[in-house]
Amino acid sequence: MSVAQTIEQRVKDSFTVEYFELLNESHQHAGPATESHFKLTVVAPEFEGLRLVQRHQKVYALIQELMQNGPLHALSLHLFSPEEWQKRGGEVAESPNCRGVGG
Helix, strand or coil, rough: CHHHHHHHHHHHHHHHHEEEEEEEEEHHHCCCCCCEEEHHHHHHHCCCCCHHHHHHHHHHHHHHHHHHCCCCCCCCCCEHHHHHHHHHHHCCCCCCCCCCCCC
C-alpha cells in the first residue's frame, strides 16, 4: 500500500470525514523521494471544540510510524470542523516550494 493510501485509509477509518483531500507535494521539494511531502485537508465533526494542536496530535498519532520509519518527511495539516470549513468557503492556502526548489 502506498503512503498516500495508508494515510487516507487511517484517516477515513478514524474520523467521520465530510471532506478529504490529500495532495502529494513531493515534487515541490528537493530530493528523489516521490512520497515524502503531503498536504492533507480534512473536515470532520470530531475536530469541533479542539485546539489546533489537539487536532494535529490526533492525525499524527495515526501516521507516526510513517514519519519515523518511512519515506514520509512532512505532512501539512489543514483540519477543520464542518462549521469552520463552511466559513472558509472551502479554501486552503497554497503550499510554498521548499528551499532549493524553483529558485
